Amino acid sequence: MYNISSSSKTPLHIQLFKQLKQDIEQNFKAGDKLNSIRKVASLYNLSKNTVESAYSQLVAEGYIESYPKSGYLVTDTYYKDSQTTISSVIIQENEKENYLYDFIPARLEKGSFPLKLWKRIFTKVIDESLDFGTYSSGQGEFALREQIAKYIIQSRGVKCQTNQVIVCGGLADSLSILARILHKTHNTLAIENPGYYVAKNVFESFGYNINKIPLDENGISIEALNLTNAKLVYTTPSHQYPTGVAIPISNRLKLLHWAKDKDALIIEDDYDSELSYDNRPIPSLQGLDKNDKVVYIGTFSKSLCATLRISYMVLPQHLMKEYNKLYDAYFSSVPLMMQKTMEHFMSEGHWDRHLRKIRTLNRKKHNLMRSLLKDTLCNTIKIESSGAGLAILINPTVDFDWDKLKKITKEKKMKLYFAKDKSGGDWEAIRMGFGGFTEKELPLAMKVFFKIWEQCIVK
């Protein structure tokens, strides 16, 4: 006997469906016949429609079938072993470890994102004229691509037209697109060693072989590259990751000649070149190229906000055909709202102003960290790289107890970052990020670091 109550919040046909289902699971076997709709309606004083709805749902879920002349029969009882209880237990995940002093090399101050401005633009430009009813262009909104093109042409010397710009959701997204469109023609990626692990990982996941090319004092060794058969190379020419080397003009041209001679392609990752403190940023490699051999990749993550997930890529014209073929049915990974807000943020001049502000702010902290390092640690350290980005790279010049360093920093809740941990290879340096500290916090954190450093020098 079912319990169907008209005072319940659950609709009648659902109450009936649930109880019928339970009844079938517990008491019926395959081929058993259900009461007719008319009979059930009369038994429980329900409308015929209500019972029909319940039966229809049982049919849809495959519990019963309707046979002409026979009525509704239970399907095979295979489902009997499937009775499960749904666990709604939600467990809390472990909290991330909390550090007192975190020298993370890829972060900006918490308050540096222009939140109020962003919100103002967002509420102003996100309106009914935008189509939220369907997917938007995989390549990104034209107006945003236009802004990006203008910016990289002016500030980075990139040569491009708006139709070559692709809006991406971060470096890994850009590289995945590339790995897909190049796979017909390439199966090996040459990469700087040490180099950026994300590039290696992405191309490996698409089945590429990885060819590690050593660095010399001018960045990637073109001699070593020439000895391989690679026709595709990933490089960070303006600020090598992690060593910080910039490829000088003569080697840039050699690299472009290599690409021309071998009919090869260069992926230029220009990830943080806008953060240059000692000199003006070096113009892009792509801008020097006359043979359409460079893919240019940039991002807003380093100077504006990493969690916006907006980056961009410029493809040579000859790759656009394959791109359009493969990505015809794809959708941009960047939400329309974010694209629209970013577009106006740029077109109204806020991006340029923000860049100047963020560069000045980080230059101050960079200079402060560099002079503190030099003045306090004197000749016990070597500065491997400085002048750009969000970290200064150092190594000890004296006998040094690395294990002790790791032990004490852990005790003191200090987080340090080491080049080797992520880039592979033998090249080591401590990557001292300054971007996340305020100007006030930085000297305090450095003071604690200096004390630890002292203790790790082997005397």
Next chain:
Amino acid sequence: MYNISSSSKTPLHIQLFKQLKQDIEQNFKAGDKLNSIRKVASLYNLSKNTVESAYSQLVAEGYIESYPKSGYLVTDTYYKDSQTTISSVIIQENEKENYLYDFIPARLEKGSFPLKLWKRIFTKVIDESLDFGTYSSGQGEFALREQIAKYIIQSRGVKCQTNQVIVCGGLADSLSILARILHKTHNTLAIENPGYYVAKNVFESFGYNINKIPLDENGISIEALNLTNAKLVYTTPSHQYPTGVAIPISNRLKLLHWAKDKDALIIEDDYDSELSYDNRPIPSLQGLDKNDKVVYIGTFSKSLCATLRISYMVLPQHLMKEYNKLYDAYFSSVPLMMQKTMEHFMSEGHWDRHLRKIRTLNRKKHNLMRSLLKDTLCNTIKIESSGAGLAILINPTVDFDWDKLKKITKEKKMKLYFAKDKSGGDWEAIRMGFGGFTEKELPLAMKVFFKIWEQCIVK
């Protein structure tokens, strides 16, 4: 002679740098010596610092080098052939074709997105407490995952804990993650034929072999699946793409048994099951599984907004280890701001309310289209699939001139969608999307369609 003007907006050292650079490019050869800093300062009445800055930039870009005792010498002249003019020409792309009547099967009405509400939540919850200074968890924010878990447990019968939920940027993103973490153990994907082309494309791009499995009246043929060696299958059990078949309970259990027997994995794409009009949505396959053999994938694209780019995936616990290993250093592809707004949209009950509203709205249009089709085209059509999603699938039951259909619709600026075009295989149907029309527009568009249909019947 350089032209350095203190009344220019360009800083002095940049004016000097640019003119030096041009001079070197045009008039110097490798090894040529530049004037000393002191001399240039005196010649142009500049401070020594200004000249040093300009020289330092030339060194950084590799034009000159500093040699002890010799001063600044021009590096090799390799770069001479690189002089290029930066093209700032920005060309307009071709506009998308504009249709008068677009029966697109995957869209909602333009005004159906709750824009005002979204903006209100956005401005309320996006505040300084959020950390925009660095990358956020690759798996997605815990609080959003918690909301998603609650929703799919309650509405879809999914069994999961919050730590199994991954926030993704759309189906292709979910599938790419899966293709990566399964690649060590799987190299073949079985997929419904006809089936969803995006799934096929993504796995192919990661080097998987594709094994096409035919459908029978109960969805994917488990007999055919059993004849293969595949240990991984992609399926849309609640609303097969494109045929609309739902797998009944008995076959769901057979599919789960297959996975258990073969130690295989099922990818359940539950893309639009919340849009069910004739019956309540069928509970998920994942919820029936007792052996951790199902990956569950869902999205907000079909009922809320496709350009939000938010979807989700539930991994079996045994895959979390590989996921955490591979995605340890990755960042969520969904912007923190969107995650936070979505979280509050759900936790404040708006998502449930919106779902009810959107389901009612589309049920009306679905029923209207279905009765118009039946009443007007009578026995010249067969409805292949209806009752769910955003389209009704039809085929002619009479001799029909398909070429004429394509010709006339083009003339009348009407866009129709055909199953074969994207899914491959022999299965054909016209996918009549109703989601994009308003209730007023729909009968008008149908009227035009009916006229065209009449003309294409071969008499």
